[in-house]
Amino acid sequence: MLQRSSYVDTIYVDSMSRSSMFEIGDVNRLRPRMLAIAVQEEGITEKGEVPVEFADFPVFSKQPSALPPVPPIRQTTIHHYPKISVGNISVLGIAASSTLQIGSLNLLDAEARIKHIRILNEEQNSTPNNTL
């Protein structure tokens, strides 16, 4: 398949983090992965260590449910004009296994897994509580 070329006048990206990608050019295969444990502790004043491992939580090992089978499709793409043009792109943030790409991309397979933990002092008149 003959690929088209992408033309962008200006791009503004403020910030990027955590397995994110900003790519100018063609890519065959992209497979970003991000695992995160986000801990929020009530009333904490400085950064502390929380003894947790990715293996402690099933969200990091669960397999995604399989997609339904695709019927056999023979696709023909005809490019009548060899350009994709965009004026301005403005993005505030790119995060967590995300991509901003100018150019063609054959296969993209991205995954993000996030476990939130809230450590609360008290919850609705009950004793101190750790909500793992």
Place this chain on the structure above:
Amino acid sequence: MNFTVHNWDLHVGNIEVTAVSSSSTLLVGDNEKINLSSFFDTPPESYIVGSLVPLSRSIEER
């Protein structure tokens, strides 16, 4: 099944995005196949809606 795509002129003026997050994509170009997955495990406390800001003034301020 036969599937034919005709790509004619494509011109876009401006794209303004706040955030591209949790295995998502903003792509200017052609693509064959995309597979995006995202897993979240968040405790139910996150969804209790309450006022985080005291809405009434304290007695001393009056």
